[in-house]
Amino acid sequence: MLTFPPPFIEQTKELLGTEWEAFEQALQSDAPVSIRLNNKINQPLSYERVSWCSSGYYLPERPLFTADPLLHAGAYYVQEAGSMFLEQVIGQHIHKPGYALDLCAAPGGKSTHLSNLLPEGSFLISNETIRQRANILAENMQKWGNPNVAVTNNSAADFGKLPPLFDVIVADVPCSGEGMFRKDPASINEWSPANVELCASRQQSIINDVWPSLKEDGILVYSTCTYNRSEDENNIQWIADTLGAQILTVDTDETWGITQSESGYHFYPHKTQSEGFFIAVLQKTSSSAPAARKNKNNDSKSRQSVLKPDAFISYLEGDNWLFRSGKNGIFAYQKQFEEIINAINSHLNPLFAGIQMGEQKGADFIPHTALALSKVLNKNDLAIANVDWQTAISYLRREAITLPDSPKGYVVVAYNNTPLGWVKNLGNRANNLYPSEWRIRMNIDLNTPYKSPLAENNLQHIL
Numbered sequence: 001m002l003t004f005p006p007p008f009i010e011q012t013k014e015l016l017g018t019e020w021e022a023f024e025q026a027l028q029s030d031a032p033v034s035i036r037l038n039n040k041i042n043q044p045l046s047y048e049r050v051s052w053c054s055s056g057y058y059l060p061e062r063p064l065f066t067a068d069p070l071l072h073a074g075a076y077y078v079q080e081a082g083s084m085f086l087e088q089v090i091g092q093h094i095h096k097p098g099y100a101l102d103l104c105a106a107p108g109g110k111s112t113h114l115s116n117l118l119p120e121g122s123f124l125i126s127n128e129t130i131r132q133r134a135n136i137l138a139e140n141m142q143k144w145g146n147p148n149v150a151v152t153n154n155s156a157a158d159f160g161k162l163p164p165l166f167d168v169i170v171a172d173v174p175c176s177g178e179g180m181f182r183k184d185p186a187s188i189n190e191w192s193p194a195n196v197e198l199c200a201s202r203q204q205s206i207i208n209d210v211w212p213s214l215k216e217d218g219i220l221v222y223s224t225c226t227y228n229r230s231e232d233e234n235n236i237q238w239i240a241d242t243l244g245a246q247i248l249t250v251d252t253d254e255t256w257g258i259t260q261s262e263s264g265y266h267f268y269p270h271k272t273q274s275e276g277f278f279i280a281v282l283q284k285t286s287s288s289a290p291a292a293r294k295n296k297n298n299d300s301k302s303r304q305s306v307l308k309p310d311a312f313i314s315y316l317e318g319d320n321w322l323f324r325s326g327k328n329g330i331f332a333y334q335k336q337f338e339e340i341i342n343a344i345n346s347h348l349n350p351l352f353a354g355i356q357m358g359e360q361k362g363a364d365f366i367p368h369t370a371l372a373l374s375k376v377l378n379k380n381d382l383a384i385a386n387v388d389w390q391t392a393i394s395y396l397r398r399e400a401i402t403l404p405d406s407p408k409g410y411v412v413v414a415y416n417n418t419p420l421g422w423v424k425n426l427g428n429r430a431n432n433l434y435p436s437e438w439r440i441r442m443n444i445d446l447n448t449p450y451k452s453p454l455a456e457n458n459l460q461h462i463l
């Protein structure tokens with residue numbers, strides 16, 4: 001049984017009135033488990049659906065996700081259902097391709113989703129200010145596999161080094177986390193009214209810092225996982241009044257149980273199967289836009305050279321690719337994104353920008369795992385070994401595996417026809433090229449049969 005601090009009880013009673021008992025009861029029950037399917041798997045699942053998200057599903061119980069190779073393949077993401085409302089926000093407000101920034105993006109729930117939702121021809125910068133968390137973000141984005149993405153490790157103010165080029169900025173700001181109480185009871189002890197106020201003022205300063213980077217008429221999507229007005233409605237009003245923005249609405253269905261306030265949308269656990277998520281949408285009004293800052297076009301930071309495409313083009317579907325080499329190897333990006341890729345490499349601190357192809361070592365091209373996981377990998381001329389669950393887990397633990405039926409050389413290891421990464425097959429053994437930082441560290445009993453959550457339904461025949 002969870003015990004809440006008295007000021008939290010007072011504050012939520014004031015917000016919810018007669019609904020408070022139902023709210024408290026919901027907080028004492030188990031949190032729902034939900035996943036969002038990636039379009040690497042093009043078959044709907046037969047679980048209960050998340051009403052506001054076409055790729056969201058509730059699972060009847062929590063499986064051991066780490067033991068599912070399909071999770072590591074980026075076939076789905078485990079995400080709280082309320083956050084999946086982003087589909088409605090983007091679907092209703094973003095109709096043209098453009099540049100998007102997800103400012104507070106780790107571990108990647110909103111960014112993986114956003115990269116699927118943005119209109120074709122868009123480019124997403126997915127940013128995280130804490131370096132270690134940025135590494136996890138990069139891993140999750142590369143597993144998800146969309147090509148027109150960069151992951152950066154910058155502060156909100158750093159984006160001011162670019163001209164104001166974003167059509168949409170998502171700011172899922174760090175918050176006091178009231179919505180996490182039942183999932184993470186330890187967070188209850190960190191909560192205090194003083195911390196709520198500290199979070200609210202930090203949120204204002206983050207938005208203030210990134211505001212100049214939003215284009216005139218651009219859209220800001222602001223979200224928290226907290227219920228209080230200081231971090232939610234009051235901050236939305238502050239953005240509208242101080243920075244100059246118009247609050248936009250999102251159409252919802254009454255049966256979804258979402259609570260609309262004067263400026264945003266709350267997901268209360270007693271009314272929706274979700275956690276305490278809050279989201280609001282604002283449009284920057286033209287009068288508030290600052291004069292465009294000069295882009296010094298200083299390329300000194302990006303010591304990169306553009307490569308001839310012939311050597312790498314066959315790894316990718318389509319022919320609209322440019323390749324460049326940087327300190328982490330060779331990256332591919334579509335020609336129309338050359339300008340933003342240049343800006344990222346010159347002014348920001350990218351972990352990757354575009355598809356991380358691999359490294360050229362002498363005559364040998366060593367492919368990177370991100371290439372195997374990319375949605376635009378051209379599978380036609382590649383050796384692909386579809387392995388069983390035990391072999392897939394050994395592979396993901398970065399253990400030695402053998403592929404006696406595969407040709408020598410670089411081979412894609414796949415599970416359920418979904419790529420996981422590469423090995424260099426030497427015949428009697430295969431060198432495992434899975435990144436050491438990504439490997440499964442948990443002990444998994446390979447003798448206990450494992451059932452993927454995706455196996456519960458129509459995918460059964462291929463799993």
Ligand SMILES: C[S@@+](CC[C@H](N)C(=O)[O-])C[C@H]1O[C@@H](n2cnc3c(N)ncnc32)[C@H](O)[C@@H]1O
Pocket residue numbers: 083103104105106107108109110111128129130133155156172173174175206
């Ligand atoms: C709520 S979490 C983001 C969750 C993520 N959007 C998702 O859906 O998976 C907030 C993130 O903001 C980052 N953060 C912390 N301080 C920040 C700051 N001053 N500016 C920008 N981001 C910050 C945290 O490290 C954290 O990763």
